[in-house]
Amino acid sequence: MLKLTPILLAVLYGLIMYRFSAWRLKAELDRRATPLADPALLAVTDRLARALDLARVPVHVYDVAMVNGLASPDGRIFLTRGFYDKFRAGEVTAEEMASVVAHELGHVALGHSRRRMIDFSGQNAIRVVLATVLGRLVPGVGIYLAGWLTSLLAARLSRQDEYEADEYASALLIRAGIGTAPQKTLFEKLERLVAGKGRGASARPAWLLSHPKIAERIAAIEANEARWRVET
Secondary structure (H helix, E strand, O other): OHHHHHHHHHHHHHHHHHHHHHHHHHHHHHHHEEEOOOHHHHHHHHHHHHHOOOOOOOEEEEOOOOOOEEEOOOOOEEEEHHHHHHHHOOOOOHHHHHHHHHHHHHHHHOOHHHHHHHHHHHHHHHHHHHHHHHHHHOOOOHHHHHHHHHHHHHHHHHHHHHHHHHHHHHHHHHHOOOOOHHHHHHHHHHHHHOOOHHHHHHOOOHHHOOOOOHHHHHHHHHHHHHHHHHHO
């Protein structure tokens, strides 16, 4: 039992830290976000809501400059002010913004927040085990190797979540009569929209990234479409 104590403590630490992080995120979003009120965007989010048999999709604008969308653990969807400004400047269409909302809805519907809590706790336990083993085999650098290997695992799990949310978004966009074209064109714009961040990221190996490469995400969407056409 004593041998398992560090692992159990690592799992407990992961759970506590995840809960604390979720609480802090909720407080930040409550403080800096407002309900989406743009009529053009509400028109397309209402199409998503009707496709899901919902009265509305709870979309908010998070007042930060970065270009991003996110889903909070409580199920709310957020578009950043930076993203909304790109829409107002005509760089992104309403349908492309709807694809972001659909993707974040996928994270909510597929329970990715809950999965990330479990994954985070498990990764802490794996890090402890690897650090113990590698620390004996490679003294001095074992702990760093353990952290690196655990980061690779976390990135792989995150990429899988992104593919799943993309697939959910594609199906929802098709059902809403919007189609997947805006989803794909937005991906093609992403590197420019994030002002150079994407160029650096795209040069890194895909297995080091928390999000799949853009070309691979588009290819996966098209593969899903082809499979759905055969099935129907």
